[in-house]
Each structure stands twice: as structure tokens, then as C-alpha cells.
Amino acid sequence: MSEAPAPGIAAEPQPPVAGERPPARSVMRQITESSALLIALAIIASLILSGVLILIADPEFRAALPYFFSRPGDTFAAIGDALGSAYSAIWQGAVYNGGASTFAQKIAPFMQTLTAATPLIFAGLGIGIGFRAGLFNIGAQGQILMGATLGAMVGFMWHLPFPLHLIVAVVGCALGGAIWGFIPGILKAKTGAHEVIVTIMLNYVALNLVSYLLTLEAFQRPGSDNPQSPVMDSTAMYPKLFGDQYALNLSFVLALVAAVFAWWLMERSTLGFQFRAVGANPAAARTAGMRVSRVTILVMVVAGAMSGLAASAQVLGTQPSLTVGIAGSIGFDAITVALLGMSRPFGIVLAAILFGGLKAAGPTLQVNAGLPIDIVLVIQSLIVLFIAAPPLIRFLFRLPAPRVVKEVAA
Amino acid sequence: MKLELRGITKRFGDFTANDSIDLLIEPGAVHALLGENGAGKSTLMNVLFGLYDPDGGEILIDDKPVDFNGPGDAMAAGIAMVHQHFMLVHPFTVAENVMLGHEQINGPFRLLNIDAAREKVREISARFGFNIDPDAVIEDLPVGAQQRVEIIKALSQRAEVLILDEPTAVLTPQETDELLEIVRQLRDSGTAVVLITHKLREVKAIADTITVIRRGKVVGTAEPTASQEELASLMVGRAVIMKVDKRPATPADVMLTVEGLTVVDDRGIKHLDDVSFEVRAGEILAIAGVQGNGQTELTEALLGATKPAAGKATLDGKKITGLSISEVLESGLGFVPEDRTEDGLISTFTIYNNLILDVYDKAPYSKAGALKPAAIQENAQRAVEQFDIRTPSASMTAGSLSGGNQQKVVLARELSRPLKLLIASNPTRGLDVGSIEFVHKRIIQERDAGAAVLIVSAELDEVVALADRIAVMYHGQIVGIVPPDTNRDTLGLMMAGAHKMEDAA
Numbered sequence A: 001m002s003e004a005p006a007p008g009i010a011a012e013p014q015p016p017v018a019g020e021r022p023p024a025r026s027v028m029r030q031i032t033e034s035s036a037l038l039i040a041l042a043i044i045a046s047l048i049l050s051g052v053l054i055l056i057a058d059p060e061f062r063a064a065l066p067y068f069f070s071r072p073g074d075t076f077a078a079i080g081d082a083l084g085s086a087y088s089a090i091w092q093g094a095v096y097n098g099g100a101s102t103f104a105q106k107i108a109p110f111m112q113t114l115t116a117a118t119p120l121i122f123a124g125l126g127i128g129i130g131f132r133a134g135l136f137n138i139g140a141q142g143q144i145l146m147g148a149t150l151g152a153m154v155g156f157m158w159h160l161p162f163p164l165h166l167i168v169a170v171v172g173c174a175l176g177g178a179i180w181g182f183i184p185g186i187l188k189a190k191t192g193a194h195e196v197i198v199t200i201m202l203n204y205v206a207l208n209l210v211s212y213l214l215t216l217e218a219f220q221r222p223g224s225d226n227p228q229s230p231v232m233d234s235t236a237m238y239p240k241l242f243g244d245q246y247a248l249n250l251s252f253v254l255a256l257v258a259a260v261f262a263w264w265l266m267e268r269s270t271l272g273f274q275f276r277a278v279g280a281n282p283a284a285a286r287t288a289g290m291r292v293s294r295v296t297i298l299v300m301v302v303a304g305a306m307s308g309l310a311a312s313a314q315v316l317g318t319q320p321s322l323t324v325g326i327a328g329s330i331g332f333d334a335i336t337v338a339l340l341g342m343s344r345p346f347g348i349v350l351a352a353i354l355f356g357g358l359k360a361a362g363p364t365l366q367v368n369a370g371l372p373i374d375i376v377l378v379i380q381s382l383i384v385l386f387i388a389a390p391p392l393i394r395f396l397f398r399l400p401a402p403r404v405v406k407e408v409a410a
Numbered sequence B: 001m002k003l004e005l006r007g008i009t010k011r012f013g014d015f016t017a018n019d020s021i022d023l024l025i026e027p028g029a030v031h032a033l034l035g036e037n038g039a040g041k042s043t044l045m046n047v048l049f050g051l052y053d054p055d056g057g058e059i060l061i062d063d064k065p066v067d068f069n070g071p072g073d074a075m076a077a078g079i080a081m082v083h084q085h086f087m088l089v090h091p092f093t094v095a096e097n098v099m100l101g102h103e104q105i106n107g108p109f110r111l112l113n114i115d116a117a118r119e120k121v122r123e124i125s126a127r128f129g130f131n132i133d134p135d136a137v138i139e140d141l142p143v144g145a146q147q148r149v150e151i152i153k154a155l156s157q158r159a160e161v162l163i164l165d166e167p168t169a170v171l172t173p174q175e176t177d178e179l180l181e182i183v184r185q186l187r188d189s190g191t192a193v194v195l196i197t198h199k200l201r202e203v204k205a206i207a208d209t210i211t212v213i214r215r216g217k218v219v220g221t222a223e224p225t226a227s228q229e230e231l232a233s234l235m236v237g238r239a240v241i242m243k244v245d246k247r248p249a250t251p252a253d254v255m256l257t258v259e260g261l262t263v264v265d266d267r268g269i270k271h272l273d274d275v276s277f278e279v280r281a282g283e284i285l286a287i288a289g290v291q292g293n294g295q296t297e298l299t300e301a302l303l304g305a306t307k308p309a310a311g312k313a314t315l316d317g318k319k320i321t322g323l324s325i326s327e328v329l330e331s332g333l334g335f336v337p338e339d340r341t342e343d344g345l346i347s348t349f350t351i352y353n354n355l356i357l358d359v360y361d362k363a364p365y366s367k368a369g370a371l372k373p374a375a376i377q378e379n380a381q382r383a384v385e386q387f388d389i390r391t392p393s394a395s396m397t398a399g400s401l402s403g404g405n406q407q408k409v410v411l412a413r414e415l416s417r418p419l420k421l422l423i424a425s426n427p428t429r430g431l432d433v434g435s436i437e438f439v440h441k442r443i444i445q446e447r448d449a450g451a452a453v454l455i456v457s458a459e460l461d462e463v464v465a466l467a468d469r470i471a472v473m474y475h476g477q478i479v480g481i482v483p484p485d486t487n488r489d490t491l492g493l494m495m496a497g498a499h500k501m502e503d504a505a
Helices: A025-032 A036-057 A059-067 A070-093 A108-132 A138-157 A162-190 A197-212 A251-266 A270-280 A282-289 A294-317 A330-340 A345-368 A374-388 A388-398 B041-048 B070-076 B094-099 B114-128 B142-156 B173-188 B200-206 B228-236 B295-303 B326-329 B340-342 B373-386 B402-415 B432-449 B460-466 B490-493
Strands: B004-014 B015-025 B030-035 B056-061 B065-066 B079-082 B161-165 B193-197 B209-214 B217-222 B254-264 B270-280 B282-289 B310-315 B331-338 B421-425 B452-457 B469-474 B477-482
Touching: A036 A059, A036 A070, A036 A374, A036 A388, A036 B004, A059 A070, A070 A108, A070 A345, A108 A138, A108 A251, A108 A270, A108 A294, A108 A330, A108 A345, A138 A162, A138 A197, A138 A294, A162 A197, A162 A294, A197 A374, A251 A294, A251 A345, A270 A282, A270 A294, A282 A294, A282 B340, A282 B490, A294 A330, A330 A345, A330 A374, A330 B015, A330 B161, A345 A374, A374 A388, B004 B041, B004 B065, B015 B030, B015 B056, B015 B217, B030 B041, B030 B173, B030 B200, B030 B228, B041 B161, B041 B193, B065 B477, B070 B079, B079 B142, B094 B114, B114 B142, B142 B161, B142 B173, B173 B193, B173 B200, B173 B490, B193 B432, B200 B228, B209 B228, B217 B228, B228 B432, B254 B295, B254 B452, B270 B295, B270 B310, B270 B452, B282 B432, B282 B460, B282 B490, B295 B326, B295 B331, B295 B421, B295 B452, B326 B331, B331 B402, B331 B477, B340 B402, B373 B402, B402 B432, B421 B432, B432 B452, B432 B460, B452 B460, B460 B490
Parallel strands: B030 B193, B030 B209, B079 B161, B161 B193, B282 B452, B282 B469, B331 B421, B421 B452
Antiparallel strands: B004 B015, B004 B056, B056 B065, B209 B217, B254 B270, B254 B310, B469 B477
């Protein structure tokens, strides 16, 4: 297949070359390089499909369905009620609570959304940088745990004056995460160990390491039998942005700064140029004189440090004590956030706010709409599923198929 | 069997790859389909094979319209294709490959009837004098023999129309002659042969009918008696100078010295065996040889991508073996890799970023770790102009360019800094005649500017056209270094491993 398209004309699809399998990375490409349209449609599709699930779970709808043909109005009323209360609960829980008395209380849900989004922004940025450098970092969870551990140690073991203590603790968090990113990075660079396997395993190592540390006397909270560390010194905590009425703190601002930094790093720095080049075509990057193994290590260190900063939003912000649950599911949600945000900083911030909103809406959904909190997880999972299966979205929304040539079997 | 394509039209978006093409393929004749890369030859064949649905036109067999939904239908109708890249299962034997997809099954235990396949291979092999052992494993066979297995595969399915897509791209001159002889035999036995190629020499040697395609249209038919110049200008659409225009070299001091260079891979296989040569400033040394005889390993060792097991190379007195790739590049090496899409370019990157791929960290493109977008854009503007890169904008991705323009991007980048040595591997592979002229001109300009030039090419025409001296490689060794006016047959024999002819040197 030696034909190349005429000058200035978009490449005509080429039949696959014999004897070559499609590169292993193409699957990852597909999920990391989806278009904005596809992602928007995936979100819509998942909201619609969750709507169907909400209906199935709704007793009134199920009661009205059997006599749909005699009294369809009942069924539609039940549909309206169930979906209306679910979607309005999400709105009230995540964005704006019109029922509250003061303006400050009305916007409290949105403040909660931003708070929940903060660690997702950090960790999502780290994972997004990894994606663009061709690395599938599943280890944000472990990196958050190690970042939290080191940051917490600084936070409750050392006693320093305010801004200094916070700075050192934040650096500790970043360092802990960076170390946990460095390990899979150097293993991949030096031995070729696949980062997916290594980072998954290191997640378990980190989790068990934290639970072991919490059995030690040095990590024991005085007067408590629970596996939790002492509370951080107040000098090591992020100051709240708008006083005690909201949990939102300085880490959110830092997350936005990190997003701007990530943009600069990837788009404007020579280091990011190398990251992108290695991610897009390691062979060409190597031929151009870039050191692929060094880039691999650096990317993992940066990604780890970002996850470590996510830990700081937890341990120096909303949950000022080290526990085994300190990372929640942030490390995994952040993978979805990075996918949704197309690995671009601005997109990641938006995606993190969307996920922060879903998280913030969880309790309201349960209380106001009587829905299990798991529905949020279902929505999140459906989004991932739809993004990972572009043909499904194309089928649902009748989008034209991409120009792919049938396999040559001659 | 008479095969006819009538008014075949295939569009991709706004781009018409085939514009109402008519083609008549008759039994017992060799029909050459001549055209530049990108002219639409492969698209046409993919339409014929049912891989693309045409937007217009029809396919007729013996005047009856047919509709193919895939290669299976085409093969059932007696049409077979030997692809440029063979479709063989490497760990399988010849017989296994031949029966693949048409396995016969015997007895109550449904065992494979490998003997029938063996017999078929022997029979066809004997008929055409192929000398292929049905039990040989494909990966042990030389490329020429693998191609014959593909032909056996096609014939075993009683193909009446055999399409050969760029069949000589991977062959030595001798193997090419053998192939042409096979094609003659096939023709004489009544098979219709379609030869897709851009090599004029072969077309003239064997074709009965020549159809020339340019930009998706049939621009004419020619007789095999037409001169190469006539065919080339028909193909390109303007007069073409077939000979590279260059002055005699004025070699100066030795620039590159390679001494006893030996490369051994992880499995202990020697790919480069005690190779020594010199290239002087202002001369072009071209390395001829069939692909896979150590050329790739030689260029990679010089670039610093592989560490040699023994020997060394010095560039302008400075040892470059043992240095990192970026250090070697900084020492004054310009490197045009063999596979531009894999090693030379990042197809998802913009043209302007590809133009700084190995100088992104130098002034003026960056300062203190920050890229300078304005300087990068400016550089791209200059390169697009100087190298005539045909693109609406330097912000397009490199992947959107045609092969020729991609190669211009690589050349523009590598020639943008002062070079002591230019290494270019297959610099015109897959390029159209116009781009080939351009690339050759720039390479000679670089020589005349005082750089040493090392060309590696599997195309003997290119080697002969560019070289001031020719080094022939075989099995990781330099068989001999000869002047460029050496007889082609001599070169061919050397490429096939015959001992170097001392008197030729």
C-alpha cells in the first residue's frame, strides 16, 4: 500500500499493512483522545440511561406501569415525579439550593462541589499529563496515600509557625506522591515493567503500609483505639477561603494554579514538548535525541507529585487526620476525570467540578429523592463506559462512522 | 476470463481518489498500472477487491456485472492479489500458508489434509520452476521466495487474474529478473497479470498494455515501446529529467571514519560484521544492498541508537560511538531515518513542531526551558517556503501531509543546521517523481556545501544516480566499494553476496 494522498489533502484511510498488528496503544488512544462532542454525548447518554434506572427503581412508576394502556397519565406522572425529583436533587445538592434562606446557604452546595472537586483536579492533572506522555498511571490512589502519609507526618509531628508549616506539609505531600510515582517510573524505564501492573500493585502496597503505620504508637491518636493519626496542627492546615461557613479552602486556588502550571508545562515548556513527543511517538522522539527513559521517570514523578497535592487537599484540608480511607476513591475517579477532560488542564478542571458536583449531590439524592447514593456511582461508571465505546455513542446519536477500512484479508 | 472496470469513481469527502476509471484486463496479457504514489492505484485495487464501495461505476467479469463485498468474493471469482507486504503466517510452513483459509479436512477425526496442500505446492512449483520446498518455514525463506509462495497461494486458488502490487520493491535486481520471467510464464499460460508499479524499467520490460493514472484519473495508455521519459512525463504531468543533475564530487578531508564496526543483537546475531569505510567531506557514499543486510543497523549505530559490540566511528576527528543520540546530532550529524512515519516524524504533531523535533531545546526555539512559539512559527514559515512543503498551514498535523511532503519536513529539519555528515536512508522511498527530484537536489546541494553524505538505499537506480562511490552490503559486511559507473549486473551479483571483484574497484 504505497499510495500517499495528494498534497494538501487529508490522508485517505490506508488499509492496514500486512504482518503488523495495530499498535497496542491504539485502544488507549481511543479512550484518551475522544472528541469533546463524544464526551458531551457520553455524559448526556449516561444521564438518560441513569434516568431509566431511576425509573426502574421507583416504586410509583412500577405500580403505574401495568395499567399504562388504560391510564397512561399515571405512568407519565410517575416518570415526571421520579426524574424531576432526581434531577432537581442533583441540582440542589451540587449547585444551588433555592430553598435555603440566605444567599450564602443557597450557594453552599456549589462551594461543596468545588471542595470535592479540588483533589480530583490535582490528581486528574497528574493522570492527564501521564496520558499525554503515553503512560497509563493507575497508581494515583497509592500516590495519594503516600502523599497523605508524608504530609500528615509533617502536619502532626512537627510544630512550626503558620505559613511555614503549611508549606512544608504541602511539599511533604507532593514528595510522598512523587516517590510513589518514581518507583513505577524507574521500573518501566530500566526494566520495561508495565506501569499499569506496577502502579496497581503499588496501590495495595501503599494501602497496607498506611494501615501498618497506623498501628504504630507514633501514629496513634492519643486516647483513641481507632486506626487514625493525631489531628494536624492548625498551622499546617489550608486556610478557609470564605470563613468557617464553607469547607472550601486555599487548596482550591492552588489546584487552579496547578492547572495553569500543567498547561504551561505541556504546551509551553521544553520538558512538556518531550513528554508529548514521547507519548505520541517514542521512536521518533528517541531518534530526535530525546531520552525516553528519563522522560518516563519524570512524567511519573510529576504525576505522583500532583496526586500528592490531591492528598494535601484531604489531609491538610477536609480530613485533617491520616486514615486508611483518606484517599476515598479519588485516585480512581481522577482517571475518569482525566479521560473526560481529554487530558487537557481546562477540561480536567471542568470534569473535576462535574464529578465534585455528583459527589456533593449524593446525600441530597438520598434524602430528597429517596435514591440510593450508588446512583452517583452508576452515572459516573456509565460515562466511562460510553467514552470507552465510541461506536455505541455513534449508534445512539446516529453519528457518521469514522472512515475505517475493512480488514484486508486477501 | 475478461475483467473490466467501468467508470469506477471513489471519493473520500471532497477528495476524489478515483475519477471514472476504465480498465480492461484480458487473459494472457500483462497490464501495467503506472502512477505516482497517491495517484489512486491502491484505491482502485481496493475497490476491485470489495474493500471500498465505489461511489460510481461497475465491475464486469466476462461482460456480466459483479458485486464484491470483500476479498473473499473477489478470490472466489478468480482474482488474486500479491500485496507489497506479504500476507503470510511466518511460523507456518509453505504448505500450511497455501492451504490457509481453504483447508481440506479428512476422515472421521476431521484432520487437516496437509498432504494435498504439499502436493499442490510441488505441482505449481514444478510447473513454473519455483524450487520451493512445501515444508520450509516461511521465516526461513528469503524475500524473493516468500513472494513466490504468495504467487503459489494465488495460483492454488485457480486465480485467473493476478494482481501484483509493487512486487519488486523488496527484491534484488536478480530476483526482479526472475520475477519478471515468472510473470511472462504466467501470461503465456493464459493468466491475466496486473502489475502495479511506478518503476518504468519493469513496465517497459514486461507490459503488454500500460495504463497511466494521475490524480485519480486515467491520463492515457501507452505502448511498451514508449521511452522512459515519455512514460514519466505522462505519469507526472510535465517533463521530467530522469538523470540527477550533479557535478563531479570534489572530495576534501575525511569526515567520517568507520573502523571495524560490529553490532550484535540480544540474541547474539551479528547484524554488522567488522565494517570499515571512510566518507570525505563533499562526497556521497551510497550503500547498496537488499533490505535487511545490516544497513539499518549501520545507520543506527552511527546515530548512537545502538551500542556497537566492537569498532568505532569518528566524525571530523571526534569519536561518536558511545555518545548519546543528542550528542551525536550536536556533533553535526543530520539524520533522515529509513521509516519517516515511524522514526522521523510525529504524525499527530503539527508541522511546526515536527520541524524542531531535535532542536526544540536550542535557541531561538526555547529559552530557559520555555518554548518560544513565535520563533517556532517563523522557522516553520521559512521551511515551508524553502522546501516547498505543500500544506494549507504549518499548523496542520504532519500526518495530513503526503509522503513527499512529509519527507520534505524531515529534510527541512535536518538540513536547517550546519552539518558535517548527512545520513539518509531510503530518502525517496514511496515518493513521487517530482518529490524525488527535489530530495535528490537538496542532498546534492548539501554535498556541494561541504558535508559528507551517506546514503542508504534499496533502489539501485537511486544509488547509481546519487553516489560518488558505492559500497555494497551483504550479510552485515561491506562486500566492496566500487565507482558509480559499475555495471548493474556486477552490482546485482555483489548485492547477492558474490565476492567483491577486486578489479572492479
